[in-house]
Amino acid sequence: MCRLALKTASEPFSPFSVLQAMEAMQEGYDGSGLGLLLRGLHFTDYSYKAGDPVLSGIAHTEGALHRLNAMMQDLGFEQKYDHEFEVDFSKVEAADRFKYILRVYKKPKSWENFSEEEVEHELMLTRLALRKDGEENGGDLTAFSFWPDVVMIKEVGWPLGVGEALGLNTNRINSRVCMAQGRQNTNWGINLYACHPFFIQGIGTMTNGENTAFIPIKDWLTGRNFPGYIGYQSDSEVFAHILHYVTKQLKLPLEAYKHIITPLKTAELLEHPQGDFLRGLRDACRRLIIDGPNAVIGTLPDETCLLTMDAKKLRPATIGGKPGEWAIASEMCGVDAMIPDRDQSLDYQPMRQHTIIVPPDRQEFKIWSQFDQFPLPQAA
Amino acid sequence: MVSIRSIPATPSSLTPGDLPWVIEHREDRCTLCGRCTAVCPVNAIKLTYMRQRMPKLVLTSTERGSSFRTFVGIRQKTEIKNRCIGCGSCEMVCPNAAIKPQPNTMSDRFKFQNTAGGEAEKRGGRRNVPGPNLLDKIIFNRISMLTDPALDAGRHEFYLNTLLGRVLSPEEYIRRKTTGEWIPPVREIFPFIIGSMSFGALSPNMWLGLLQGVAYCNEVLGIPVVMATGEGGCPPWVLKSPFLKYIILQIASGYFGWDEIIRAIPEMQCDPAAIEIKYGQGAKPGDGGLLMWFKVSKLIARLRGVPEGVDLPSPPVHQTLYSIEESVMKMIQSMSMAWNFRVPVYPKISGSNSAKSVLNNLVRNPYASALLIDGIDGGTGAAYNVSMNNMGHPIASNVRDCYLDLCAQGKQNEIPIFAAGGVGKNGNVTQNGMGLIMLGASGVHMGKFMMQAAAGCLGSESNRCNVCNVGLCPKGITSQNPKLYRRLDPDQVAQRVVDTFMAIRTEMKKIMAPLGRSQSLPIGMSDAIGISDESAAKRLNIKYVC
Incomplete structure (x- = not known):
């Protein structure tokens, strides 16, 4: 089973502290891998300029690295920083790792007049082109994310071991948000793309449990013909894509996510102040209803963090912390490990109707209930 | 062998054994209450008089060797419009379990004749394909x-x-x-x-x-x-x-x-x-x-x-x-x-x-x-x-x-x-x-x-x-x-x-x-x-x- 940990703090911290929390939750997983997402980056040896896209991935061969360099150059990207991980390859389980990529680029000059939406689209297409190039060359290039202020690392092995192998304990990279997941998808063959967190256009989610409604959801998302809705090596990838669809495509507030993945029952909607709108929304998005058991933990580009679960609540998760610093984990011991000096009595485990939202100011977390008034403007 | 004309046979003559359902009637159990014939939706069965020879050994030459008894029994009609449809209503109403329809596995002769008056076969109901479907x-x-x-x-x-x-x-x-x-x-x-x-x-x-x-x-x-x-x-x-x-x-x-x-x-x-x-x-x-x-x-x-x-x-x-x-x-x-x-x-x-x-x-x-x-x-x-x-x-x-x-x-x-x-x-x-x-x-x-x-x-x-x-x-x-x-x-x-x-x-x-x-x-x-x-x-x- 997956173990999940997310920490968000106003002051950047080392991802290694989150890996230690994973260690605290070790009883629950098989140590088959690690997925990390860092946001709100702070490098000790580089001053990161906001807005510059960061590429995360793995070049499995020297040839792949050359192709990557050539592709980025052809696309007009200018490399500003290339983070050299202090890798101890003897501690890396997999043999085919040539270089872990964490590079900061400057956007091409030709994008200067692009709208924000166009830039976001182009960034996604670039990541997809790199992924495709890798897949066409026997999987020698893996691209996890290409987005401003986001780094992703995925590797096979025990989380702490992977952290040590990549030198994450040296404090050279810190971040204000860190998501960690401790398992490769061992249900099937190991595939780095099947490892949580999943990422699309700034949105990252990770999940534990099994998504039993995966196929109908995947079929529907695939039918959108949106270039980023591909992959699905893991059934949990759809949670990231649904969040993307709701917030980016439908442009609905974050609260709508819960209404779409686990809508209220008809009788409950009849009592709801915006029941009429929400019922129609439920019908229109019926194929996106999840069936759990899942806890979904995610982050948005503005560093908002969220936690929510399926309607049967068979995978609980806990949030705890203090103003300026919050931790979400699938196990309470994970929260303890990340923020030991907190008032535990204020920890919270959301119920089936709740979405926990930690806004970017991180002063307090919001417990939003589906039974509350829905914050949508005109439509509702 | 008798002349063919003495047998009432037409191209469409059928026997109960040619029909899709055959009535199985046990005369030893029948009380002749008549409920089966009353309930049958297609009048497939009728009460009819029948005669049975009662052979007996007679040693004197002045008497005939056999006598006959007349009794009332159930018979199945063989006209197509009265063919038994196997509904089992007779069985349902019979107080003595004396009658029931049985499916006939040799009934293909009926199919060739079921076009009387030039009418192609019609029915209600279903397709009749037994066994599990897909x-x-x-x-x-x-x-x-x-x-x-x-x-x-x-x-x-x-x-x-x-x-x-x-x-x-x-x-x-x-x-x-x-x-x-x-x-x-x-x-x-x-x-x-x-x-x-x-x-x-x-x-x-x-x-x-x-x-x-x-x-x-x-x-x-x-x-x-x-x-x-x-x-x-x-x-x-x-x-x-x-x-x-x-x-x-x-x-x-x-x-x-x-x-x-x-x-x-x-x-x-x-x-x-x-x-x-x-x-x-x-x-x-x-x-x-x-x-x-x-x-x-x-x-x-x-x-x-x-x-x-x-x-x-x-x-x-x-x-x-x-x-x-x-x-x-x-x-x-x-x-x-x-x-x-x-x-x-x-x-x-x-x-x-x-x-x-x-x-x-x-x-x-x-x-x-x-x-x-x-x-x-x-x-x-x-x-x-x-x-x-x-x-x-x-x-x-x-x-x-x-x-x-x-x-x-x-x-x-x-x-x-x-x-x-x-x-x-x-x-x-x-x-x-x-x-x-x-x-x-x-x-x-x-x-x-x-x-x-x-x-x-x-x-x-x-x-x-x-x-x-x-x-x-x-x-x-x-x-x-x-x-x-x-x-x-x-x-x-x-x-x-x-x-x-x-x-x-x-x-x-x-x-x-x-x-x-x-x-x-x-x-x-x-x-x-x-x-x-x-x-x-x-x-x-x-x-x-x-």
């Missing part, structure tokens, strides 16, 4: 165990309903909500629907029993069951009652009953559940409806606006329509307009290779609410044997093709596909229905199954009974003859409807819980099903399991 062979094999625990069918809450109606894409829904434009009507209904059986085909008692049961399911049990009328309208009191909301009104090519419906619109207390436009039927594709004269009683004649006792064959097509585009535009929009765009309107077609093109026309029409496809195993009140046996398309691959076509367009949530034709024909109604739902149907219609489950219809896939067409239904389900339909108590039918739907609801949960599904109907969850027939698996794009 739907019966589908198994649910994605069992939740450790990575996701199975649910508790008895204690968890399940959302089992489906949607009937045009569902907008999320983008379009939000746009229209924002601008205040029309949102198409959508009904939240139970996915097992009582399929179209007309008020003329069914007896008044059967119809009333079904409606009572449906109302109870909705109003007491909270199972939102709906039933479809079939062609021929609806009794006026129902049209003006609050029960109309549980009824899908059908308009077919004869437009029977629509005078009454249109006239009742101003007095309707609520809208009907939906309007079904029948273009085709699975049991007799390319044929119109057929209500034979036997069943056109005074009441039926009044509802349909026709004289009593005449055959009512509906044309095979809607005469006012020229093409599918026109049909969709004209009829769907006209019917929508009649209820001011508050009622879903959808077409019913027979399973066909051309179903996908119909579907794609519907996709492009903003008023089309759904598509109902009726497969070859569908039943009917009356049809030519050749239509029922050999015309049509099996439902499974037809629905699957259409669903995958919608998926490719990303529109599988917008036009729900409903499936019919053989659902539950061997009694496995929930398994059949859920199989079709996982292949992509949003719900299923069932007709024969409801007649069997709710009213004890005697029909079976072994050519039993099947006289719905001539109004002689021994149970009073498909007859307009009061002597027959008074055999059926509407309250008892209602009770059976309720029992049936409660059982289906439980079985749905017992299927969904192990799959880990409870929050939405698993439409298109094709990863959950498998079949041990490799070519069927390939054709349906599901797992082959062995």
